[in-house]
Amino acid sequence: MSDYIVEPKSRKELRDLANMLRKFLGLENELRIPIVELLDIFVIIFDDFNYEIVCDNALPKxxxxxxxxxxxxxxxxxxxxERxxxxxxxxxxxxxxxxxxYFMLCICGFKLQRAFNIKEVPPYKDPEWQAKCSAGEFMAARHLTEGMSPAEIARYCGISREAALYQFKHRN
Ligand SMILES: [Zn+2]
Structure with missing residues (x-):
């Protein structure tokens, strides 16, 4: 994916988008997103969405x-x-x-293009950064974690300590 650049988005825009998705799913006040269950819900809601559990050696290490x-x-x-x-x-x-x-590229239709000859892709145009950012905002909603410590964010949102600390540091 990093051979591509995508139309630029700020953390603020991605946070708004994550909250829009939460609202659409009726999860705007849910601290802990039921992410595994959402896979099956996405299959029902979005015609072109599908997921597959593959054996570990089907993908690179x-x-x-x-x-x-x-x-x-x-x-x-x-x-x-399983984990x-x-x-x-x-x-x-x-x-x-x-x-x-999936949501940004297939549903929202963010425009993607091959990054020919581009040596350094700025984070806000990098699909990997955008996915990381939107996943963090989606899993640990800023409006619900206000005033929480990183340890509390990890515990209540069901994310790793590392991810919670990252969200804590990027709340603005
Ligand atoms: Zn990715």
Missing amino acids: TVHAETDIRSGNIFIKESVF ACDGKGRDRMTIAHEIGH
Whole structure:
């Protein structure tokens, strides 16, 4: 995905988008997003959305999950899916990240182009940064985590301590 650039979006725009999705799903006041259950809900709501649990060696070692934006298919490693079902923050965030790719590119239609000859893609144009940012904003809603410590954000939102600290530092 990093061979591509996408139309620029700020954290503020991605936060608004994450909140719009929360509202659409009736989850605007839900501290802990039921991300695994959302996969099945997305299958019902969005015609072109699908997800597949694949065996761990079907994807490269460093890849936890992958989204094919042409088909709207999300592939999730079996081990990642199982840990997400068990409530592990990092794996829940992996699913949110892929849903972020799908939502921004397939539903919202952010324009994507190949980054030929572009040596450095600024974060706000990088689809990976955008997916990371929108997943964080979606999983730890700013309006619900106001005044919380990183440890509380991790606990109540069901995300990793690392991700909670990141959200804590990027609240503005
Ligand atoms: Zn990604």
